[in-house]
Amino acid sequence: MRLFATLLAGSLLAAPALSQNFDVAALRDAALKDDVAWDITEGLTTEIGPRLAGTEAEARARAWSVARLKALGFANARIEPFDMPVWVRGEEKAEILSPFPQKLVLAALGNSGATPDDGITAEIAMFPSLAALEAADRAQVQGKIVFVDHAMGRTQDGSSYGAFGGARRKGPSIASKKGAVAIVIRSIGTDFHRNPHTGVQSWEDGASPIPAAALSLPDAEQLNRIIARGKPVTMKLTLTPRNIGTRQSGNVMAEVPGRDPSAGIVLVGCHLDSWDLGTGAIDDAAGCGIVAAAAKRVMDAGKPLRTIRVVWFGAEEVGLRGGIAYRDAHLQEKHVVLAESDFGADRIYKFDSYVNPAALPVIDALATALAPIGIARGHNQARGGSDIGPLAATGVPVVSLSQDGTRYFDLHHTPDDTLDKVDRAQLAQNVAAWTAMIATIANSPVELGPVAPTGGK
Numbered sequence: 077m078r079l080f081a082t083l084l085a086g087s088l089l090a091a092p093a094l095s096q097n098f099d100v101a102a103l104r105d106a107a108l109k110d111d112v113a114w115d116i117t118e119g120l121t122t123e124i125g126p127r128l129a130g131t132e133a134e135a136r137a138r139a140w141s142v143a144r145l146k147a148l149g150f151a152n153a154r155i156e157p158f159d160m161p162v163w164v165r166g167e168e169k170a171e172i173l174s175p176f177p178q179k180l181v182l183a184a185l186g187n188s189g190a191t192p193d194d195g196i197t198a199e200i201a202m203f204p205s206l207a208a209l210e211a212a213d214r215a216q217v218q219g220k221i222v223f224v225d226h227a228m229g230r231t232q233d234g235s236s237y238g239a240f241g242g243a244r245r246k247g248p249s250i251a252s253k254k255g256a257v258a259i260v261i262r263s264i265g266t267d268f269h270r271n272p273h274t275g276v277q278s279w280e281d282g283a284s285p286i287p288a289a290a291l292s293l294p295d296a297e298q299l300n301r302i303i304a305r306g307k308p309v310t311m312k313l314t315l316t317p318r319n320i321g322t323r324q325s326g327n328v329m330a331e332v333p334g335r336d337p338s339a340g341i342v343l344v345g346c347h348l349d350s351w352d353l354g355t356g357a358i359d360d361a362a363g364c365g366i367v368a369a370a371a372k373r374v375m376d377a378g379k380p381l382r383t384i385r386v387v388w389f390g391a392e393e394v395g396l397r398g399g400i401a402y403r404d405a406h407l408q409e410k411h412v413v414l415a416e417s418d419f420g421a422d423r424i425y426k427f428d429s430y431v432n433p434a435a436l437p438v439i440d441a442l443a444t445a446l447a448p449i450g451i452a453r454g455h456n457q458a459r460g461g462s463d464i465g466p467l468a469a470t471g472v473p474v475v476s477l478s479q480d481g482t483r484y485f486d487l488h489h490t491p492d493d494t495l496d497k498v499d500r501a502q503l504a505q506n507v508a509a510w511t512a513m514i515a516t517i518a519n520s521p522v523e524l525g526p527v528a529p530t531g532g533k
């Protein structure tokens with residue numbers, strides 16, 4: 077196997093033709109003029125718009141997606157439904173009553189509790205970090221509206237989101253357990269527009285829901301300055317989100333059947349749901365456009381050895397529900413590799429893999445195919461983000477094509493996540509990279525596994 081793989085990689089270096097009718101370099105270069113990804117992104121954001129998980133809008137998006145994937149020529153376009161509890165936003169208002177009366181801009185976090193319709197009024201207790209809140213005595217928090225600040229900065233790889241996102245993910249539960257009446261955080265974002273960044277948080281066992289919201293960065297800094305004047309600061313907060321009970325979500329799937337049905341599945345994914353403030357263009361309509369456009373290009377070039385499965389997952393934003401439902405339904409199927417596009421639409425600059433060392437010659441071939449479009453090879457410890465994470469953790473090979481995230485958290489989960497933020501040339505570079513990846517792996521007879529399970533969800 078190793079010898080064969082080496083020969084395969086060698087032949088790719090010598091001549092681009094990998095197998096019947098597949099000239100990876102030619103497919104890649106043609107994809108640099110792709111319009112399909114843009115058409116999907118434009119269509120989904122225009123004809124559906126915001127697609128909050130479990131809502132009627134997400135259901136319309138599923139119907140739209142099945143129709144579009146069929147029209148593009150994919151086989152077996154279908155919906156796999158699942159049920160979920162649904163939370164929807166209500167009214168959201170905040171104002172400083174004293175010492176310097178003024179309104180502030182914020183948005184509720186997913187699963188936030190509600191205030192009474194006429195709001196709550198309490199003194200602010202500020203913490204400069206999540207760690208400071210964790211270390212606080214109950215007496216500092218009880219009866220207060222907690223304000224958690226932090227210092228998230230830009231990173232190309234998005235690692236600051238993991239590092240600082242705890243203020244959103246864990247802050248509300250910690251504040252609730254210490255007796256806070258509500259929590260507001262500095263948005264997990266990097267822009268300085270008056271756009272709050274929403275996002276999910278979940279109540280830990282023993283934490284009763286309290287109102288939880290994110291201030292835009294300018295508003296968080298304003299609040300910080302007001303507090304720095306040294307007088308007690310009183311805020312009136314009105315948040316009226318609701319839990320509307322169990323509703324249906326679902327994953328949309330479609331396939332390019334392979335020549336050998338026993339050769340397994342190359343899964344390429346994205347998520348169809350979005351937050352409700354913008355139209356979910358960079359998060360994640362663009363990802364859906366990228367993976368479907370790339371799969372179509374390979375499909376149109378001839379029948380691949382392995383089946384390509386496009387999955388547009390549902391309900392990612394509210395806790396990877398689509399990814400978990402997919403893992404539970406498809407654990408027994410042979411997945412050759414998992415890959416997901418869910419980090420915007422800016423250019424891919426690096427890729428990582430998680431394959432058996434014996435299969436690294438396939439990754440060598442992929443590196444050769446990606447280098448001409450500016451993509452550097454990374455490590456072989458990729459874990460696979462968002463929806464593919466649950467299945468990847470059971471021990472399935474992964475390829476991660478990393479997009480430049482420098483401006484991603486300017487837009488992520490804000491009202492500003494709209495189509496005009498998608499750069500068509502960068503979007504097409506994504507399609508070119510994904511096309512090369514799918515063409516390489518779906519036509520290689522080399523097995524990428526086995527790989528060890530990595531654990532987690």
Ligand code: ZN
Binds near residue numbers: 347359360418419462
């Ligand atoms: Zn996303």
Ligand code: ZN
Binds near residue numbers: 359
């Ligand atoms: Zn998101």
